[in-house]
Amino acid sequence: MSFVEYGDTIKNGDTAIVFLGHESMFPVKVQHGNVTQTKYGVIRHSTDLIGKKYGSRVTCSKGGWVYILHPTPELWTMNLPHRTQILYSTDISMITMMLELKPGSIVCESGTGSGSLSHALIRTVAPTGHLYTVEFHQQRAEKAREEFREHGVEHLVTVTNQDVCKNGFGVSNVADAVFLDIPSPWEAIGHAKSALKAEGGRICSFSPCIEQVQRTCLAMEEYGFTEINTLEILLRVYNVRTISLQIPDLGKAAEDNSSTSFDCSNPSNQGISCVNLQQGTVQFKSGVPLREMVGHTGYLTFATKS
Amino acid sequence: MEGGERTGPRIREGDCAVLKRGDVFKAVPVLRRRKIIFEKQWFYLDNAIGHIYGTTFEVTSGGNLQLKEVVEETTTETKEAGADNRNIVDDGKSQKLTHDDIKALKDKGIKGQEIVQQLIENSTTFRDKTEFAQDKYIKKKKKKYEAVITIVKPSTRILSTMYYAREPGKINHLRYDTLAQMLTLGNIRAGNKMIVMETCAGLVLGAVMERMGGYGSIIQMYPGGGPVRAATSCFGFPKPFFDNLHEFPLSKMGSLLSGTFSTETLPSEPEDNTLVEEESNGLTGKKQPSLQETEEDSTTETAMEINETEEQETMDINAEDVEFKDIKEKENKGNVREKKQWERRKKLIEAAALLREKNADGLIVASKFHPTPLLLTLLEFVAPSRPFVVYCLYKEPLLECYTKLRERGGVINLKLSETWLRNYQVLPDRSHPKLTMSGGGGYLLSGITVVLDEGKSDTSNLEALKMEEPSSKRCKIQDLHC
Secondary structure, three states, X not given: OEOOEOOOEOOOOOEEEEEEEOOEEEEEEOOOOOEEEEOOEXXXXXXXXXXXXXOOEEEOOOOOEEEEEOOOHHHHHHHOOOOOOOOOXXXXXXXXXXXXXXXXXXXXXXXXXXXXXXXXXXXXXXXXXXXXEEXXXXXXXXXXXXXXXXXXXXXXXXXXXXXXXXXXXXXXXXXXXXXXXXXXXXXXXXXXXXHEOOOOOEEEEEEOOHHHHHHHHHHHXXXXXXXXXXXXXXXXXXXXXXXXXXXXXXXXXXXHHHOOOOOOXXXXXXXXXXXXXXXXXXXXXXXXXXXXOOOOOOEEEEEEEO | OOOOOOOOOEOOOOOEEEEEEOOEEEEEEOOOOOEEEEOOEEEEOHHHOOOEOOOEEEEOOOOOEEEOOOOOOOOOOOOOOOOOOOOOOXXXXXXXXXXXXXXXXXXXXXXXXXXXXXXXXXXXXXXXXXXXXXXXXXXHHHHHHOOEEEEEOOOHHHHHHHHHHHOHHHHOOOOHHHHHHHHHHOOOOOOOEEEEEEOOOOHHHHHHHHHHOOOOEEXXXXXXXXXXOHHHHHOOOOHHHHOOEEEXXXXXXXXXXXXXXXOOOOOHHHHHHHHHHHHOOOOOOOOOOOOOOOOOOHHHOOOOHHHHHHHHHHHHHHHHHHHOOOHHHHHHHHHHHHHHHHHHHHHHHHHHHHHHOOOEOEEXXXXXXXHHHXXXXXXXXXXXXXXXXXXXXOOXXXXXXXXXXXXXXXXXXXXXXXXXXXXXXXXXOOOEEOOOOOOOOOEEEEEEEOOOOOOOHHHHHHHHXXXXXXXXXXXXXXXXXX
């Protein structure tokens, strides 16, 4: 397995994802002799994991079972240990496309944070591109390096421990794209510009507050960036449910044909809703939004170096 | 910035380039002496050839492109401005220049910048406007009179934005952020073996190819006689990218699954058409027998001039086929056709073999067809623990798809979602979301495959229960698990 290539069977040293059920999963480092506790019982790595096909069902000691999944940056984002607030796949998708990233791209990123975006970027630029990521917190930088090593992608990324606003990204005139997720991105625009290739490079800045965005846009303009564009993207998830609604008792009218208009023999109603006259309900399938949704993550500002 | 200093890919004849003016994009083939219309302007691209992508041009009165000089904005001395608009009456008479006056200026070849200046000077209300209103006025006039065009290199970002704005019908109204989600959720990357089924003019295929960088392989499923790849050719991929691109007809899916697949029953007619279409997908543009000037009428503007010429070519060549029934030519054509059919059969067998391995790394579906039968069939060819994403313009078919997938089993982490996209205007003291936003960009159903349990019955019900999101207690009486 690798975060940049699929493997078929679970091997010693892999990072695998244990899937227990809806939105319940966690990463596990596969190691000979190790055991993992789950609410369904114990998983013994040597017998239950190593050599099994990814996607297999594994029965735990108490009888319940789980699925073992091949890691992907998206699954990693949902399961990684947070050291900072992270970016989720919705924003990551937009960033990847709008920065025009693809295999071979050279990307610069700051701050590395918990490595959520980093893993996604590495996946996209592999096998011939590279990610230069800058993190000013020493322990976080070190933890990131460690994770990239464990995940078999260290050849595709360089972690630098410095302040991007003071010292830049450590490269010049090579990047196809630069990404900023820092408190004061306007202070790094100049460094971003020098890291970017001569013409056509793309930049993105992610900021939760509109005031930060304003300052950043101004700085981008001052440094001669074009096509400056700010947007936000939000995810709406729907639960698929079969819903039953009761038919109200309206009593009997003078004419008997005024009863429920939900006639089961009416072709327009078939397949969509179904009347259960005994129970007095109508059933239909619906995509029900969640009670709460993420209303804001941050504003994404993109621009082109010209 | 002089052209000589900058580096980057250069505009070449035969390329597909994208013209950009503000937020408006249009893809055009780069051909000499070919009139292009874009944003109410007619011009030739000849002068652009050799320049770097990203260069900005102006249209001269002669219909040629010339480099736009970067003019330093004259530092605005504290201009006279008003405080608010309480006394400004919009009677339509504040501009002293008439239509004819402006036309005369344009005909004289006066530059757009100068025209804007003239308009400002001849506006009686300009100095009463607030600074912001003046800014807005100038921006508006510049947009109208400064004919500035940038030529950019096509990419998923640019083409998906262009198609959504110009020809959403051709791509099933797939909004660009939804496409972005698909590419990420599907873990599209170099080295994958992807199955793609789309009826989005080849845009989705192109996006997948871009993210795979020529590595790995793609099997494109197609309805009817052949896949439409109009948008794909726009990306300008190098030829090797197409070496591992296969295609397979949906109409043969049934036989492939039942093990009765054979190439003998392929109809020959559609094959020829498709062959020609596929051949002409390369944008050489040189062999175009009877090419009329693509007259565009403002009501039915087509985004892809290339698409038109391809269709033209296909039609012209077929007509020639029928008309000239010279025996020798017929013989030659017969041999060529035979060889092509044989090639075609060979490729089909290859694609079938790839599918039969049932180890694809992912599945992407974005078509006008009902998604359920497509998913249920195509998932058979995907390995376990791999992502799949289905796009549908409407939510309801995906509700059904979800249900059927639960019944089938072998999938987890099913998620039905859509994204909400909002653009912003960011200016000092004037930042706010933009006035209009897209009402909907379609829906996605995504999930991950797992090893399919052969013995269904009890286990699949348990599985379904386990995989379901817990419903709130309050609704328990009415809710039923799907």
